Amino acid sequence: MRRIAGAVLAVIWAGTAAVAEQGVTTFTLDNGLEAVVIEDHRAPVVVHMVWYRVGSADEPIGKSGIAHFLEHLMFKATDELESGEFSQTVAANGGSDNAFTSLDYTAYFQRIASDRLDLVMGMEASRMDGLALKEEDIATERDVVIEERNQRTDNDPGALFNEQLMASQFLNHPYGIPIIGWKHEAHTLDLADAQTFYEAHYAPNNAILVVAGDVDPDEVRALAEKHYGPIPANPAIGARERVSEPPQLAARRLDYSDPRLGNDYVTRSYLAPERDPGDQKEAAALAMLAEVLGGSPTTSVLARKLQFGDAKAVYTGAWYRGESYDDTTFGLVIVPVEGVSLEEAETALDKAVAEFLEEGVDEAELERIRMQVRASEIYALDDVSAIAYRYGGGLTSGLTVEDIDAWPELLQEVTGEEIVAAARRVFDRRTSVTGHVSVTRETN
Amino acid sequence: MIRFAMAALLTAVFAAPLHAAIDIQEVTSPGGIEAWLVEDHSIPFAAIEIRFQGGGSLDREGKRGAVNLMTGLLEEGAGEMDAQAFAAARDALAASFGFDSHLDAVSVSARFLTENRDEAMALLREALVNPRFDQEAVDRVRGQVLSGLRSEATDPNTMASRAFYEMAFGTHPYGSDMRGTLESVAALTRDDVVNAYQDALARDRLYVGATGDITAEELGVLLDELLGDLPETGAPLPDPAEVSVTGGVTVIPFETPQSVVFFGDAGIPRDDPDFFAAFVADAILGGSGRQSRLSTEVREKRGLTYGVGTALVNFDLSDMLLGQFASANDRVGQAIGIVRDEWAKIAEEGVTDAELEEAKTYLTGAYPLRFDGNGTIARILVGMQMDGLTPAYVTERNDKVNAVTAEDIRRVAQRLYRPDNLRFVVVGQPEGVESVN
Numbered sequence: 001m002r003r004i005a006g007a008v009l010a011v012i013w014a015g016t017a018a019v020a021e022q023g024v025t026t027f028t029l030d031n032g033l034e035a036v037v038i039e040d041h042r043a044p045v046v047v048h049m050v051w052y053r054v055g056s057a058d059e060p061i062g063k064s065g066i067a068h069f070l071e072h073l074m075f076k077a078t079d080e081l082e083s084g085e086f087s088q089t090v091a092a093n094g095g096s097d098n099a100f101t102s103l104d105y106t107a108y109f110q111r112i113a114s115d116r117l118d119l120v121m122g123m124e125a126s127r128m129d130g131l132a133l134k135e136e137d138i139a140t141e142r143d144v145v146i147e148e149r150n151q152r153t154d155n156d157p158g159a160l161f162n163e164q165l166m167a168s169q170f171l172n173h174p175y176g177i178p179i180i181g182w183k184h185e186a187h188t189l190d191l192a193d194a195q196t197f198y199e200a201h202y203a204p205n206n207a208i209l210v211v212a213g214d215v216d217p218d219e220v221r222a223l224a225e226k227h228y229g230p231i232p233a234n235p236a237i238g239a240r241e242r243v244s245e246p247p248q249l250a251a252r253r254l255d256y257s258d259p260r261l262g263n264d265y266v267t268r269s270y271l272a273p274e275r276d277p278g279d280q281k282e283a284a285a286l287a288m289l290a291e292v293l294g295g296s297p298t299t300s301v302l303a304r305k306l307q308f309g310d311a312k313a314v315y316t317g318a319w320y321r322g323e324s325y326d327d328t329t330f331g332l333v334i335v336p337v338e339g340v341s342l343e344e345a346e347t348a349l350d351k352a353v354a355e356f357l358e359e360g361v362d363e364a365e366l367e368r369i370r371m372q373v374r375a376s377e378i379y380a381l382d383d384v385s386a387i388a389y390r391y392g393g394g395l396t397s398g399l400t401v402e403d404i405d406a407w408p409e410l411l412q413e414v415t416g417e418e419i420v421a422a423a424r425r426v427f428d429r430r431t432s433v434t435g436h437v438s439v440t441r442e443t444n
Numbered sequence: 445m446i447r448f449a450m451a452a453l454l455t456a457v458f459a460a461p462l463h464a465a466i467d468i469q470e471v472t473s474p475g476g477i478e479a480w481l482v483e484d485h486s487i488p489f490a491a492i493e494i495r496f497q498g499g500g501s502l503d504r505e506g507k508r509g510a511v512n513l514m515t516g517l518l519e520e521g522a523g524e525m526d527a528q529a530f531a532a533a534r535d536a537l538a539a540s541f542g543f544d545s546h547l548d549a550v551s552v553s554a555r556f557l558t559e560n561r562d563e564a565m566a567l568l569r570e571a572l573v574n575p576r577f578d579q580e581a582v583d584r585v586r587g588q589v590l591s592g593l594r595s596e597a598t599d600p601n602t603m604a605s606r607a608f609y610e611m612a613f614g615t616h617p618y619g620s621d622m623r624g625t626l627e628s629v630a631a632l633t634r635d636d637v638v639n640a641y642q643d644a645l646a647r648d649r650l651y652v653g654a655t656g657d658i659t660a661e662e663l664g665v666l667l668d669e670l671l672g673d674l675p676e677t678g679a680p681l682p683d684p685a686e687v688s689v690t691g692g693v694t695v696i697p698f699e700t701p702q703s704v705v706f707f708g709d710a711g712i713p714r715d716d717p718d719f720f721a722a723f724v725a726d727a728i729l730g731g732s733g734r735q736s737r738l739s740t741e742v743r744e745k746r747g748l749t750y751g752v753g754t755a756l757v758n759f760d761l762s763d764m765l766l767g768q769f770a771s772a773n774d775r776v777g778q779a780i781g782i783v784r785d786e787w788a789k790i791a792e793e794g795v796t797d798a799e800l801e802e803a804k805t806y807l808t809g810a811y812p813l814r815f816d817g818n819g820t821i822a823r824i825l826v827g828m829q830m831d832g833l834t835p836a837y838v839t840e841r842n843d844k845v846n847a848v849t850a851e852d853i854r855r856v857a858q859r860l861y862r863p864d865n866l867r868f869v870v871v872g873q874p875e876g877v878e879s880v881n
Binding site for chain 2: 262
């Protein structure tokens, strides 16, 4: 089986490179708006997205949640549109729209028949500099956001713990503050906060336009000139400035329990470098490390060592969020089998990682992962939205188009030795946060 | 995110949409296995969706969760390969096989590269025809299922939907979680798993959809090799389920800041002459994808929830009208009142011409956009077959939507929206909301 796979690999890789290089066009308008056009002519559909280089990590102190609250308010009135008219118009044309806010970006998108691109681009441009906030919309939408926080976080003990984890990992950097905002601050956000944040960050020179689907790049450029071109740049917007994290010198430990939890588990996260422009090698090694340790629920290092034989775990995993503007985290998780305590689970996890560092990467497993990375580039061609997200997310995280295009090949080139070396650097207990998460049990 | 997708509720409510340009071929393999195919050779891979009708509803008496556990074990060792060898072989081919159990079906979602299609399908065949069900794997996957059940036992969304289905369907399989209970799953043996396999995976209940880089002839050969050695017959399907919902409110006390509400009543069959009228009515009242009446009243005007939605849900053995939302404990009572008022209002007054036109424009415009990738289309093809539709449906569907009149909606709304029959299940600490039977 392995020989067959090897032969297939070369064919796929050659084919993928050829396909991937087609169909992606970039341009920049005079006012600084960067654009990426991804062609896919299989269906008469277009995804139109605008990504702003501003996320929750760019909020003023005491105003947590304002980036996300503003995202909601962007669906209210503009100089040209009534409150709610944007989405109603998209729906009346058979399309769908939505938006999302992250630590590093805020993005708005519509998916609609490709002959309606002019329409949605016109509306998106109208809210880039013409948002007309009204006091009557503020209180109601703030209640909606608080219900969103209730639903996503306060009703979910795992999400509440993750909030504590990030707050512990980042003492000073704003990644320690939840995207949706701390509840006590979310209650106080008002029109002036939203207006100030909007004026400071929403401008063509702080935005990325991504258009993907059945479109012609020249036509997209002409439409972009027509709708976004007249919007002036905001010269006050410079490079993002965020407070930085002091060196972490002491391992931190959390103990969280909640009666609403179903299972006990242990998490361990470490400070880790992110993908940097022109310098993604370490991040590529960490991304592959996450795959080697926890990618496959059956054959990954943690699965093999902890879920089979004298199994200590019912579930294990590893994660790494390389797409980030500032330093990020690498994490491990273990859900022990019944009868194994959290202390024993943590010891078993540490032992498995220590063994891995000694034993190195299994070459056959690494080759399988490489094969899947290559194949994922083929499968990705079936989902033009995912490619749009790749560019939007990458560009708003400080990467260039070249960095984003180079990433799949960088993953291929990582060696087993480099993975272990990256593991030794990232698994520094002093930069870690360990969480013991447990079900609150009745005590007599 | 500005809007919340009603993911928990909605399995393919409406069997689906295709772009007019899509050419559905009806393929019959040399061995007699039928499938629908949409060829698209632009990307060198294909997706196949296989469904075995029956699924979790075929659990034998006292063996709740057996079909679900069995489905989870299909990828845990087959033929000469144990679980790790099987996973390694699959990953080396960069194929993906999803095995899932549902109320009405066991589904297999496969995606594989053209370059190694034969190897990938030979591997999938082993999983379907020669699964090992090693005792080690049974115990390990059982542990995973139990872990999931423990989490969900204290998840307010699961608590609410379970209670609702239990009330609606009683002892029918639809009335209980097909993943079983902590007790029933703990008691399952390897023999139970083997029985579930023999009951659920057979050719007399098979539906297949394929999309992508494969021809009709290639697909025919593939289907015989993949599925030809499965047994001819499985266990009989359960009887249709009576929906025994009564109006009222059921409060399940649970310490959490936001109450989760699941509500519903009996629905309307897929082949009912008024189905399309009901479908448009639901889109106007609470359907997703556009601003519905409920969303306007509960969210936009009052900020009582992040998302409220309803859907007509057509199971194989029953038809439901379901909805859900979540509101803070001190506001949920107000939201329930509004939902009930809107239920009464649409039953009494129907909808306006403007609402009807807007809903039609949205529904017919959104229809071709649902075509979205090989895997999605393969799933759509299977859903259409299981709903008893023909390939011509893709060209007729928008006409059926456009033919709905305000009078049709008035008629069906009176039949469908019965505020006195609407049951709310509330999980949380709702203030001022009492259980009412």
